[in-house]
Amino acid sequence: MFTVGERDRLRERLLARAEADDSVVGAAFTGSYAVDDQDRWSDTDLVLAVRGALAPTLERWTGWLYDDLGARHHWDLPVGAAVVRVFLLPGWLEIDLTFTPEGEFGPRGPQWRTVFGTPRPLEPFAPPDADTLIGLLWHHALHARVCVERARRWQAEHWISALRDHVIALACLRLGHPAAYAKGAHLLPADLSTALEATLVRSLDAAELLRALSATVGVVTAELERFRPGLAARLAPMLAELTFTPPGECR
Incomplete structure (x- = not known):
């Protein structure tokens, strides 16, 4: 180095x-x-x-x-x-x-x-769009569960990890920390960081993938409740279906 x-x-x-x-x-x-x-x-x-x-x-x-x-x-x-x-x-x-x-x-x-040189006054870069991030959260959660059902386990891991990345970005946005590339992740509160640890996928076993998805959806739901309580009330029951529906019955 x-x-x-x-x-x-x-x-x-x-x-x-x-x-x-x-x-x-x-x-x-x-x-x-x-x-x-x-x-x-x-x-x-x-x-x-x-x-x-x-x-x-x-x-x-x-x-x-x-x-x-x-x-x-x-x-x-x-x-x-x-x-x-x-x-x-x-x-x-x-x-x-x-x-x-x-x-x-x-x-x-x-x-x-x-x-x-002489710098010019420019508009700052726009932060990530909250509605886009929220849309990606439910989108990735749905596709993670579908991939588990299809036994596409690497793809399921991909969606779960991407879901974690986006909820970190949303939390950073809410707290005023840098939201891109997890640059503000080290500034998140200890309780949120601890909850995020449980979202890490430890193997490609279907049960483990569902456990990690459930943990991630839990973090997502809690973050939505802090950020947009009204929206959380609408999305939380649907997100819960992705984690509690028995394998083979995902709709």
Whole structure:
């Protein structure tokens, strides 16, 4: 694994290249490093404001990362007009380079540290939609039970685990914690964390899958009661059917 010194030297090289690139008119760190919350394992998140078309700058930087820094792989995550190109370097150094048009260079959240350039005021990223999350909860619970009935046990495990992920996101949303990628999960109350432990699937035995589903539905129901009591009153009896209907009688 990389050392802190290797990561720091890499950041210096990235900034030096950004300052020497005529098409790059702004640079900012995001993520934990931007707010002095990094630790030994933090990766590097750097936003580059690009004047003109993104593609030539993207390809030029990509070639440099492979030829000079020994990149092993990369993949893209489009975000509006910007492209986040995620690189893997030797020693498991990860670099998330966002190439964004000059007019969209600016913070969309609190994790931002401008190095150079002029950031623009931008709308923050929208949090996850609560109604979508709630819809995914009942959808995943239903499909988990159906997969148990069909003896598609790996798929049942998939749905139960995804159901857990979404109820964690909903709880984080309710409490004002980061809701994406379980980033706020460690901030959840101890009683909720303890209840979530019981949702882990321990084997692919049908009885175990139903036990884990029942535990997960219990957490979902409790969270709905905190978040939307009226909706919980409508959904709770139906969710209970998924856990108490005898095997082979799921409707």
